[in-house]
Amino acid sequence: MKKQAILTQSKLGLAIALALAGPFAYAQQQEQTSDTAIEEVVTTGARLQGSAAAVVEERKAQAFVADILGAEQISRTGDSDAAAALRRVTGLTLVDGKFIYVRGLGERYSSTQLNGASVPSPDPTRNVIPLDMFPASIIESMAVQKSYSPDMPANFGGGNVDIRTISIPTEETFEVSVGTGWNTNFSDDGLTYAGGDDDWLGKDDGTRALPQAMRDALARYQESINTASIASYEGISFAEAAAINRQLGASLNTQNEVYSKSLSPDIKGSLTYGNSYDTGHDVTFGFLAGVDYDNSWTNNEETEEVLGIANGETVVNQRSETRVTTQDVELSGILNFGIKVGDYHRLEASTIFLRNTADRVEQGGIETPNSIDETDLSYYDTDIRYEQRELLTNQIRGSHYFPQLAGFALDWQYADSRASRDAPGEIFYRQINNRDLGEGIGELAFQQTRTATTLQYQTLKDDAQDWRVDGELPWYVGDMEVLLKGGGQVSKKARSSFSRRYALSAEQVANEELVGVDYNDLFSDANILDDDFGLALYGAPTSTDPNYLAAQQIEAGYGMADVQLNSDWRISGGVRWEQYTQVAAQLDIRSMTMIGDIKEAGRVEDDLYGSLAVTYALNDEMQLRFGYGSTVVRPDLRELTEVIFVDPLTDFKVRGNSDLVTTDIDNFDVRWEWYLPSGENYSVAMFYKDLANPIEAVEAKGTDSDRVITFLNGQSGEVYGVEFEFLKDLTALTDGLFVSGNLTLSDSEISIANTGNVELTNNTRRMTGHSKYVTNLQLGYDSLNGEHSASLIYNVAGERIAFAGVKQGELGIDDAFEQPFHSLDLVYTFYPDFNSKVKFKVQNMLGEDVEIEQNGRLIQSRSVGTSFTLEYSYAF
Template identity: 45%
Template structure:
C-alpha cells in the first residue's frame, strides 16, 4: 500500500490501513488470504528474482511506517539459510551478533535494546542478561523480524539502539502441511572430539538425573541449611565419605568421533470458512535439531610483565566438544468474524540444551611446583534453557463509531528457565620423562586448588497485558489518526547457585595419581580412611556458597501513551506523542541455603529502584513522490539497569569468562535520539536508503575492568558521565538487468554502517557516580586503574557490512545466494594498569546457499557456512585473549509440501 497519492487511511478501509502500519501479522485472515495470492510466487513461473517478489509486502510495510524501521521477512531469512532469529538479524543494517545470541544495534550493547514476541515483553532464561537470547527462536516459527530504530510512544521506553519484535507465523490462508529433514557436518568435526559420560536422555535435551545434586546434599540443605550435616557440628568421616560417594565420578574424558548433525520438522495448518462470514484457523509446527561442534579454543587472562613485555600469566589451550539439542513447538488457533473482529491464541515452547566439555593444556605462572612440566584442566557445563509462552490477542474494527474505531488488546503469560546441574572444573599436574613421554599425572597439588562443582537454577515468570485504541478523521487535504493505549508488565525471578568444592589438599598424595576421576574417587578409595589427610576428612569437602547466590527479584512496569499520526496534502506526515512509565524493580539476596534475607528490611526498602518518566517522540516525513520520502525523528528514551546490574554478587560472563558484578547505586541512562533517513523505492522492488543517526547519553551504563590483583579479571557495571554515538547507514537492493539481459535474473543487496562513539568514564572525578560505584565495589578509589577514561563504547564497531549476490533461474526451479557479513573491531574488555583495551577482531563470514525446486511440492537446499574458515579472536596488547575455531559448515535439507 502506498500512502503518497491516496489516503493512507482510506485504502482498503480503516482496519486495513492501521493493520498495515502495525504489520502483516495483524491483518485479518481474509486480507492475508488475498495477500498470499499475490505473494506466494512458488505457484507461478518467476521471471524476476524470488527474493524481490516475496519481499514486496515487507518493503511496503517499512515504507508505510511512521518511524524508522527495518524489516526482515521469512523468505529473506530462508534465502540466507539462517537457522534462528539471532543469526538472521545480523543481516539487518547496523546490527551485529555477539556470542551467537545477542544483537548489538548501531554499536550499542544488548542492554540498550529490547526484544518483544508478537509485541509483548517476555522474560529471559539467561542469568547474566535481562534480554532474551535470540538464538532461542528457530526460523521455522518466524514470519518476520521488525527492528524499529527510532522511538515511538507505543514502544517500551527502555529504548537505546532499537526494539526487536519477533513476529511468529499466523493462521494460514489455505491448507498447509509439510515435513522437512536435514543433515550437516563441520570441518572441525573431522577431528576427534573429547567426551564424558552424560545422561541417557541427553538426545532429548534434558538431563535424566545423572547430573542432579546428590540427595544427601539436597536433603541436608532442606533440613539443616548445610550440606549433609547439622548446624556447626564437625562433620564425621563417615558423613564425608557418604557425600563424596554420592557424586557422579564416571565422567571420562574419552576421545571419539562425533555424529553428524541432523534436524527434523513439520508444520500443519488450515482454515475453515463458515456461512456466517467467519473463519476458524489453526497452525501447528514442531522442530528438532541435534548438532555437534568440535573446536580448538585458546583462553588467556591476567596480563603481567609490564607494558614493555606484556604476557599472560594464565592461559589455556584446549579442545572442546559441544552438543546442542534444540526443539520447539508452536500451536496457534484463530477466529475471525465479518473481517472486522479477530481473536488469536499463540502457544509455544522453546527448548535449548548445551552440553560442552573442554580439555587441554593449562598454564598458571603463579603455580610453581618443582618437577611439574604442565597442567591439564577439564571443565564441563550442561545447561537447559526453556521458554514457555501463551499469548491471547484480539483486533476489532468498529466502523460505525465516529469515522471508524480500531481496538486491539493482548494478554500474555510466559515462563523462562535455565538449569545448569553439575558445572565442573578440575586441574591435573603432568610430569614427563627425558624422552618427552608422559610419565605421571595427578590431581593438582598446588595449595588452594579445588575440584569445583556448581548447581545453578533460574526461573523467570511474567504476566503482561495491554491495549491500543485509535480512530481516524478525514478532511479536505488532511487525514489524522489519534491513538492511545496502555501496557502492564510484571516479572518475578528466582535464582540459586550452590557452589561446592573438593579440596585437593585434603586428599593424601598417594591417592591423587591418575587422569580419570572415577579411578581417583573410586568407592574403594573414598571409604579408605587413608584417603584423607585428616582423621575426620572434613577438610576435603567445602561449601563455597555465599550470601546472594540465592536471590529473588521482581520488576513491574505500568505505562500509557498518546500519539497523533497526521497526513497533509499527501506530502507531509507528522507523528508524535508521549509515553508515561511507572517502573519498579528490586533484587533481594538470601542467606545461603535458606529463606532468610541477607539484608535487613530497611536495606531492602532502600534498594527498591523506582522511577516515573515521560518520554516524548516526534517524527516528520516528507513525501515528494510515490517512490521517495524523507524522514526525521527525535525522541527521548532511557535504559534502566537490569537485575544483574544492581546486584553486588559476582557472576561469570560466558563470553570472556571474566568475573562481573553490578552496582546497587546504578542509575538509568537518559538518551536523546535523532534520526534522518532518505528512502527511494524504485520499480520492481529496487530500493536505496541512506540514514544519519545521533545519540546523546547521560550516565551511560558501561562495563569497566578493574585491577583485582591475581586471578580472573573483574568487570564492574557502572555509570559513565556522558557518551555519544553517531553514524551513517547505507542500504540497497537492485537487479543487475541494466548490465545486460543475461544478468536480469541476478540481484545484489547489501548495507553498511559507518559510525563512531565516545564515552567519558570520569575516573578522575571523585564525586561522580562512577567513583561512588567503584568505592562500593572495591572499598577505595581507582583513579589510576583505568587506562582510557575516554574511549569507544564497549561492543561498538566502527563499521558493519552485509552483502548478498542472488540469482534465480528463468523457470523458477533454481535459486542461489552468496552472503557476506563482517564487523569492525570492538572493545570487549576495557584495559587497566596502562594496558590497552581487549579487542574482538573482525570475523569475516561468507556463506553460500543453493535451493532447488524440482517440483511444486519439493524444496532441496544446500548451504556452506564460513567458507573462509575464519576464527573468532579477542586480542589485548597483541596477545590472544581468546580464540575459537568454528570451522566450515556444510548442510543439506529437504522439505516436502503435501
C-alpha cells in the first residue's frame, strides 16, 4: 500500500520487505518510515520468526486468502526449484515433478505469473509453464493466492502462483556456491549414446538437427521426400529418384548405438553479485546479476502394463520393463537494474533466462501376451529423446507516487517473453526378441517393415506480451479508510508447433541382414547408399501430423475497493471485465495454411467476474476471513486442435477436442487465523468450488495396446475440503526446536457422460489428480550459537486418479490410481563463520517408488532412489 492508505497494512508490507531483504523499491523507502514501524518488525527476532514468520506477516496483511513461501523457507527444506518447493504449501501437490495441483485441481486450474506478469510455456501439450524450470537460487518468494481478486486474471481455478525473483540489493552483495550429488540408483550402470555422452552444457551442437541438405529437399519437394514424390517432381526415373532418396537418408544422423556407462556425480553451482549506488541529485541506482548451473542424472527402472478385457476377465495386453537414464542440464541467468528518482518514483528492468535440457534414453523389453493382433510376441525397444526448453523474459516496471494528487499511486509493467521447445532427432526402433516370454533377452532382430527405425523432429515456440497498469487512491471518510484501485491489462500469446517424422524402411532388406546386427552397422551410410542393400527413406505430411498455429488475446479492466471500516472489519471486492479471443487450428506444413474453416477455429468470449472478501478481527491476534469469487478456466491452446501429439511426460498419445467449452467456477473460502506475538501461528480454512462444464483428460478408444488421451467437458463438478496449518515453538523441550506443518482433507466429484469416442467405466467419480489428503510436516532445529540448523521434512499426498478407466464392450476397467508417495527428507546446514555455509541434504530417505495401480494390479512403477547432496556457499 502507498503511504498512509490503510496504514497498518503499509507498515506490514514494508516490514516484510525489509525482513526478507526484499525488493529494491521497498528497501529504498526505509528513509521515509519511522523508527517505531521498523522496531515492530525487528522485535519479532528469533530464527523461528525470521525463517517463517516474516512471510506469515505478509499473508496476514493480505485482503484475500493467500499463502507465502519465502527464500529462507525454501532453503530450509532444501528444494532446488519452484515446483518442489511449492509442494510444502498447504493444499498443494506436485505432479510429474513439474506441475502444481492446488486443492486437488489439475494444473489447468492453476495460473502462473512471474513478477506479476503472465509467461508462455514450452510444453507442447499444456499452456501452463513447468515450474521445475525456475531454480530456487533466483526466487525471493512465491505467493499462492487461493481466493480470487479482480486485479488477477479471471482464468483462476485452484489458485494463482506468482514467482517473485530476487531483486536489487540495498548494499553490495556477493554469493557463490558449489555442490555435488549422488543417487543410490547410480550404483547400476546408466544408458547413453554417441550423440549424448557427457554433454556438460546440454545444448545441441547441431548433430541432432535436420541437416541442411534435408531442409533444402523439404523445401524443394514440398515436405515429401519419398522416392515416388522426387521422381514425379524432377521428371526422372524411379532409380534416379531412389539415389537422391538414399543420399538424403545418409545425411541424417543414424549413428546412435546405445551403450552402458557409469554415471558421474551431479555438479551444481551459482554466482550472484549486486550493488547499489547513490549517484547524487537524489538518484539511486542498483543492479543484481546471477547465474545458476546444474548438471544431474536420473537412472530409473520402470515397469508398465496395459490392461484389457478378454473372456470377461481382466488381462494384460502389454507389459514392459525398461531402464531410463536422463541427463538434465539447467542453466539460468538473471539481470536486474533499478533506479530511484526522488522519494516517489522508481523504475526496474529485469531479464530472466532459463534453459533446461533433457537427454533421455529408454531401453527394455515389451511383451504382448494377450494382444488380439500380436499374440505372445516379445520386443526390445530403444527410445532416444532429447529436448531443450528455454524461456527468455524481459520485464520493465515502474512505480510512482503523487502526494500532490491526494496520494494517488500508479504502477505499470510491460513484459515480453519467449518460450521454446526443440526436440530434434528423436529416435525409436523396435527389435523382435526371439525367445520365449519371461526368459530374458534372446537374439534380437530388426523388423522387415517400413518403420525399422523412426526419427522425429519437433519445434515449438510460444511468444507472449503482457501490458498492465494499476492505480491506487486513498480516501478517508471519518474513521474509515478506503483504498480505491483500478487498472487494465492486455495479454497476447502466439504459438506455433511443428513436427516432422521420417522412417528408414527395411522392407526390401534381406532377413539375414536384420538378425543379430547392431543399430550403427545396419543403418550405416554405406548400407543406406547401397542400392542393392534395400534401405529407403520415407516421410511425407499427413492430415494427422501435430502441426498447428494458435493465438490468444485477453483484454481486461477492473475496479475494486479495500475498505477498513474500523479496527474490526475490512471489506475488499470488485469486478473484472475480460474479453477473451482465441484461435487454434491444424496447419498444413506444405502450404503453411490452416486446415479447415478459420471461423470455426476461433472463439470470442467476454464476461464480468466479481469477488468479495471480508476480514473480521476477533482481537489483535485472531481474524476471520470470508471470500467469494466468480472465475473461469478456459481450454488450452493445444486442446482445441484435433491432432494427435505424444505427451513427453506420460508418453501417451494426446488428441485435442475442438468442441471444448469454458469452465465456470464459483469459489467460496472461510479461514480462521491466529498469529501469536512469539511468531507461532495457527489457521483453519474451509473451501468449496462449484464447477460447470469442468474439463477432464480421459482415455479415448484406441488399440488394445495403446492409450490415446483426449479431453471432455463434464456436466458438473465440485471440490470441497478443510485445511489446517500451524507453526509451533518447542523450546519447552529444547532451545531452538520448532515444528510446522499443514494438513488438507478434501473430496471432489465430477460427472461426465459417455460419447461415441469415450466410454468411461465410472461416469461419476473423483476428479483426475485429486488427493483426499495432503500432509506436510517439518521438525526444525536452530542452535542458539547460530552455527547449526537442521530440518526433517515429511510430505505425502493421498492416492489420486492418474487416468480414468474405460469400457471394453460391456465390461469396464477401473480408474488407475497413483499411490501415496511418502517423502522424508533431511537438511542440515553448518555455518563455520559469518560468511560461509555448508549444506547436506538427503532426499527420499524411505526409498519410495512412484506407483500406479489399476484393477488391483500394479500397472506402472518407477524407481526413484535416495539422493545425497552436499553444497558449500560463501557470501558477503
